[in-house]
Amino acid sequence: MIKVLVAGFKGRMGNTTTKMVIQNTDFELTGVYDPNATEKNINEILEFKNMDIPVYTKTSEINTENTDVWIDFTSPSSVYENAKFALMNKISPVIGTTGLTSEQVDNLKKIAIEKTTGGLIAPNFGISAVLLMQFAQHAAKYLPDVEIIEMHHDNKLDAPSGTALNTAKMIAEVRKQKIQGNPEEKESLLGARGADYEGMRIHSVRLPGYVAHEQVLFGGKGEALTIRQDSFDRISFMSGVEVAVKKIGAYNELLIGLENLL
Numbered sequence: 122m123i124k125v126l127v128a129g130f131k132g133r134m135g136n137t138t139t140k141m142v143i144q145n146t147d148f149e150l151t152g153v154y155d156p157n158a159t160e161k162n163i164n165e166i167l168e169f170k171n172m173d174i175p176v177y178t179k180t181s182e183i184n185t186e187n188t189d190v191w192i193d194f195t196s197p198s199s200v201y202e203n204a205k206f207a208l209m210n211k212i213s214p215v216i217g218t219t220g221l222t223s224e225q226v227d228n229l230k231k232i233a234i235e236k237t238t239g240g241l242i243a244p245n246f247g248i249s250a251v252l253l254m255q256f257a258q259h260a261a262k263y264l265p266d267v268e269i270i271e272m273h274h275d276n277k278l279d280a281p282s283g284t285a286l287n288t289a290k291m292i293a294e295v296r297k298q299k300i301q302g303n304p305e306e307k308e309s310l311l312g313a314r315g316a317d318y319e320g321m322r323i324h325s326v327r328l329p330g331y332v333a334h335e336q337v338l339f340g341g342k343g344e345a346l347t348i349r350q351d352s353f354d355r356i357s358f359m360s361g362v363e364v365a366v367k368k369i370g371a372y373n374e375l376l377i378g379l380e381n382l383l
């Protein structure tokens with residue numbers, strides 16, 4: 122049995138993940154962590170009334186000996202300290218939280234090596250998003266003019282989304298450097314052309330009713346290609362999280378991207 126802690130369990134992703142861990146017979150939920158929780162045990166929440174799982178609100182309370190994997194769906198401002206805490210205690214972090222800086226990721230990679238502990242940071246656990254990023258990288262070799270539109274629910278804290286940023290990074294690895302659009306273009310309304318990542322534009326939409334969606338648009342001479350993926354429900358991320366929790370114990374470094382575990 123893999124002993125799992127869910128960080129951010131009171132949130133949208135944390136709730137779905139907690140249920141997934143409880144239902145998976147290969148996993149044992151040994152604790153849940155959320156500084157904003159008011160409960161001491163998960164059974165104080167109606168939907169978990171038959172369970173007996175401690176709720177932690179501080180990292181100092183966590184039984185680190187009883188935890189193999191730390192699943193993190195928290196917030197951009199807390200994920201770095203959480204991941205560091207997990208690695209320092211030789212717990213494998215499986216991180217879905219977005220918003221880590223490149224410097225933070227590099228530091229976490231170093232700690233993982235020092236502690237010979239595996240971990241994963243995945244900007245998106247949905248297979249449709251993983252495939253979209255791979256297809257987009259392939260297409261960009263032939264169609265270097267590209268713009269990204271990501272669409273999310275209106276409670277999202279970070280923009281652009283981790284997935285859009287990762288898509289742009291993957292495209293930048295293969296795309297011929299170029300300035301897109303008219304070099305003379307001027308925005309009459311600031312931000313109209315979106316954010317700029319190495320000459321590629323990223324547009325962030327936030328609307329109620331949406332979950333997580335992305336389109337990558339390519340333009341060529343007299344033709345265009347659009348690649349789109351949709352997560353209509355947070356359940357779409359769960360099979361990716363399950364695979365990561367099962368496989369991460371076999372590694373002793375920090376991996377970036379679910380595709381490296383599939």
Ligand SMILES: NC(=O)c1ccc[n+]([C@@H]2O[C@H](COP(=O)([O-])OP(=O)(O)OC[C@H]3O[C@@H](n4cnc5c(N)ncnc54)[C@H](O)[C@@H]3O)[C@@H](O)[C@H]2O)c1
Nearest residue numbers: 129131132133134155157194195199217218219244245246
């Ligand atoms: N990688 C993916 O596939 C994927 C999918 C969905 C969401 N996400 C990311 O997951 C994160 C969470 O999304 P959400 O919609 O569930 O957010 P949410 O706001 O619903 O939940 C976040 C939870 O984290 C808790 N929290 C805050 N600080 C904490 C800390 N220091 N330690 C533990 N818990 C803490 C909050 O109390 C809250 O309950 C976001 O960064 C989002 O972008 C990633």
Ligand SMILES: O=C(O)C1=N[C@H](C(=O)O)CCC1
Nearest residue numbers: 219244245277282283284333
């Ligand atoms: O709901 C969110 O927030 C999501 N964030 C990730 C991102 O930033 O790419 C993945 C999809 C859901």
